[in-house]
Amino acid sequence: MLGAALAVLAALWLAMLLGGGGWLDRTVYEALYAGHRPLLATAARLLTVMGDPAGLVVATVLAALGLRWLGHKRLPWIFLAIALVGRGLADAQKYAVARVRPDAEAHLVVVKTSSFPSGHAANSMIFYLALALILTAGTRWHRPAAVGALLLSLLIGTSRVMLGVHWPSDVIGGWAFGCLWVLLTLRLAERVIHAAIGTDT
Numbered sequence: 001m002l003g004a005a006l007a008v009l010a011a012l013w014l015a016m017l018l019g020g021g022g023w024l025d026r027t028v029y030e031a032l033y034a035g036h037r038p039l040l041a042t043a044a045r046l047l048t049v050m051g052d053p054a055g056l057v058v059a060t061v062l063a064a065l066g067l068r069w070l071g072h073k074r075l076p077w078i079f080l081a082i083a084l085v086g087r088g089l090a091d092a093q094k095y096a097v098a099r100v101r102p103d104a105e106a107h108l109v110v111v112k113t114s115s116f117p118s119g120h121a122a123n124s125m126i127f128y129l130a131l132a133l134i135l136t137a138g139t140r141w142h143r144p145a146a147v148g149a150l151l152l153s154l155l156i157g158t159s160r161v162m163l164g165v166h167w168p169s170d171v172i173g174g175w176a177f178g179c180l181w182v183l184l185t186l187r188l189a190e191r192v193i194h195a196a197i198g199t200d201t
Helices: 002-019 023-032 038-049 053-069 075-097 119-135 142-162 168-188 190-199
Strands: none
Touching (some): 023 168, 038 142, 053 075, 075 119, 075 168, 119 142, 119 168, 168 190
């Protein structure tokens, strides 16, 4: 099951990389753009703050400190590694792919890097999903927390298209990479996480 999920996510990421900028990409972009809808644009700006990559680095450090304060010894390091290495890989993709951002409409927020994948989509998926799964491992809140994290990341990623700074394929590629990275790394660290939950506190 996990292998199939990873394969689907990898295929989705590749499809967004190779097929971005086409007719469908442009059509969805134009439909979601909120430049002429002030209330939606304001909502998108508020959502996008929750996925700011620099802000999520600070949140990652604070979350790790919180895990340590709760008495965990190994979980903070696992979470830091997942979040920060994942961010580095997402940034590396940006520089390697160097996709130009959409320019058919005015950008509603300032952007400085290239377009694929969306850093907000990838980093929010990594941060919120990894934190939700780690905090609720072995509890009945595991699935609800994961669903909540996924929905939040979906909203954050969609805000980037609404603000005119990303193609939909950039955002979907970011989500796919972020989810793939979390599932892969948490599976690799699964035994350590369960052992840590049982012995750290």
